[in-house]
Amino acid sequence: MSQRILIVEDDVAFAAMLATFLERNQRTVVTAHNGAEARKMIADRAFEVVITDLKLPDTNGIELLELCKESAPGTKVLIMTGYADVTSAVDAIKKGAIDYISKPFRPEELLMILDQSSEMFSLDDRDKPEVTEKKATKQSVDVPFVKGISEVSKKFNEYINLVGPTNMCVLIQGESGTGKEVAAKAIHDTSLRRNEPFIAVDCGAIPKEIAASEFFGHVKGSFTGAVNDKIGHFQAADGGTLFLDEVGNLSYENQIQLLRALQERRIKPVGSNAEIEVDLRIISATNEDLTKAVNLGTFREDLYHRLNEFSVHIPSLHERKEDLFLFTEFFLEQANISLGKQIKGLDKMVETAFKKYSWPGNLRELKNVIKRAVLLTNTSYIPIDVIPREVILETEAAPKKDFSKDTNERLLIINALEEAQNNKAKAARLLNITRKTLYNKLKQYQIEL
Numbered sequence: 001m002s003q004r005i006l007i008v009e010d011d012v013a014f015a016a017m018l019a020t021f022l023e024r025n026q027r028t029v030v031t032a033h034n035g036a037e038a039r040k041m042i043a044d045r046a047f048e049v050v051i052t053d054l055k056l057p058d059t060n061g062i063e064l065l066e067l068c069k070e071s072a073p074g075t076k077v078l079i080m081t082g083y084a085d086v087t088s089a090v091d092a093i094k095k096g097a098i099d100y101i102s103k104p105f106r107p108e109e110l111l112m113i114l115d116q117s118s119e120m121f122s123l124d125d126r127d128k129p130e131v132t133e134k135k136a137t138k139q140s141v142d143v144p145f146v147k148g149i150s151e152v153s154k155k156f157n158e159y160i161n162l163v164g165p166t167n168m169c170v171l172i173q174g175e176s177g178t179g180k181e182v183a184a185k186a187i188h189d190t191s192l193r194r195n196e197p198f199i200a201v202d203c204g205a206i207p208k209e210i211a212a213s214e215f216f217g218h219v220k221g222s223f224t225g226a227v228n229d230k231i232g233h234f235q236a237a238d239g240g241t242l243f244l245d246e247v248g249n250l251s252y253e254n255q256i257q258l259l260r261a262l263q264e265r266r267i268k269p270v271g272s273n274a275e276i277e278v279d280l281r282i283i284s285a286t287n288e289d290l291t292k293a294v295n296l297g298t299f300r301e302d303l304y305h306r307l308n309e310f311s312v313h314i315p316s317l318h319e320r321k322e323d324l325f326l327f328t329e330f331f332l333e334q335a336n337i338s339l340g341k342q343i344k345g346l347d348k349m350v351e352t353a354f355k356k357y358s359w360p361g362n363l364r365e366l367k368n369v370i371k372r373a374v375l376l377t378n379t380s381y382i383p384i385d386v387i388p389r390e391v392i393l394e395t396e397a398a399p400k401k402d403f404s405k406d407t408n409e410r411l412l413i414i415n416a417l418e419e420a421q422n423n424k425a426k427a428a429r430l431l432n433i434t435r436k437t438l439y440n441k442l443k444q445y446q447i448e449l
């Protein structure tokens with residue numbers, strides 16, 4: 001069945017052009033041009049993916065993301081941003097967006113993200129009672145751990161090697177996308193538990209009402225929807241490691257339940273009287289300062305100390321610039337393998353831009369930028385024109401200025417002309433604008449055919 005997609009974008013021509021492109025690639029697409037229209041459509045029918053602009057006339061993409069999480073949890077949300085908005089886009093990922101794509105982009109990049117997203121769980125899962133388990137239990141990472149050569153990385157790796165073989169609970173702190181989950185897996189892999197399960201749970205994705213059943217399991221019939229006995233994460237990780245990502249997102253009540261289980265090392269599935277002994281190590285991660293949450297009273301101090309027997313801070317990519325090209329090489333190799341390409345490296349201009357850029361989305365952003373660039377590159381070295389605008393335009397000294405709309409429009413027109421083999425009437429139709437408007441825009445952007 002083709003992916004059902006809702007595009008929410010106030011730039012009407014851009015929305016129409018994206019819809020046409022996706023429809024030509026076997027997607028079923030509808031468009032909305034503001035938040036009110038989008039809300040109505042989301043309430044009326046189920047979408048597999050909502051692609052929304054971050055800035056909308058009456059709302060923003062984050063609000064729509066939150067609406068989807070609440071009323072349509074099976075729907076994946078992808079955020080489109082102008083280049084100056086990457087930090088908000090990274091926030092959107094923390095809140096559950098599957099990815100973000102910065103304008104101007106080529107439609108093929110969007111297609112790649114959609115292809116990847118459909119490899120994740122499907123919309124139909126929402127009808128099944130075990131859906132939250134699928135959502136909250138992340139597919140455990142199995143990537144080689146690149147160690148880094150910078151001083152901060154060396155220190156951080158030393159800590160991992162020191163604490164790895166112990167049984168201590170480790171709290172990993174670091175910005176989003178710095179590699180907290182990969183680090184947790186590396187700690188697990190250096191421990192005696194390495195041949196036992198590593199279960200990663202996204203605490204931010206578990207609704208608080210069912211957290212007990214997610215963590216400790218339930219017996220059939222214990223509540224509506226409990227159609228089978230279910231094993232919780234604690235039992236699934238027995239003998240191994242339970243990784244609690246975004247642990248700061250647990251509700252106060254769930255914190256109490258978690259603390260009790262950690263103190264007693266026993267759990268009781270919901271609806272059962274039997275206590276089950278479990279032997280596991282907890283590694284947790286947060287991208288906020290949990291001591292602040294403790295001071296505010298939103299995170300229990302006793303739980304904080306129990307989780308934080310040892311803490312590791314992962315530096316942001318900005319603080320470990322010496323590692324940048326090591327990671328670039330690694331992600332390039334990964335992208336070459338997964339896309340069947342043989343790109344050798346980066347063009348000099350791209351190297352310079354990479355060095356200057358602040359990488360607010362850290363390693364995840366670097367990995368995405370490289371994968372998309374590899375997809376679009378047909379030469380041996382990645383050229384500057386397949387690199388997102390924000391990476392090229394942001395130099396650390398330069399003030400941010402949003403001129404994404406113009407660059408975006410220009411690129412759209414070029415794409416449409418290419419697609420229409422320079423037939424202007426056809427290009428205008430693709431863009432949903434009149435031929436006259438197209439002529440004016442060709443002049444305005446000095447596009448010559």
Ligand SMILES: Nc1ncnc2c1ncn2[C@@H]1O[C@H](COP(=O)(O)OP(=O)(O)OP(=O)(O)O)[C@@H](O)[C@H]1O
Binds near residue numbers: 174182367
């Ligand atoms: N040391 C590393 N070696 C190889 N790949 C890495 C490394 N660290 C991170 N990555 C890659 O970078 C991406 C982001 O890593 P990860 O998901 O662990 O970040 P995170 O800090 O847990 O993010 P979030 O805070 O959003 O949960 C992943 O695709 C991961 O494979």
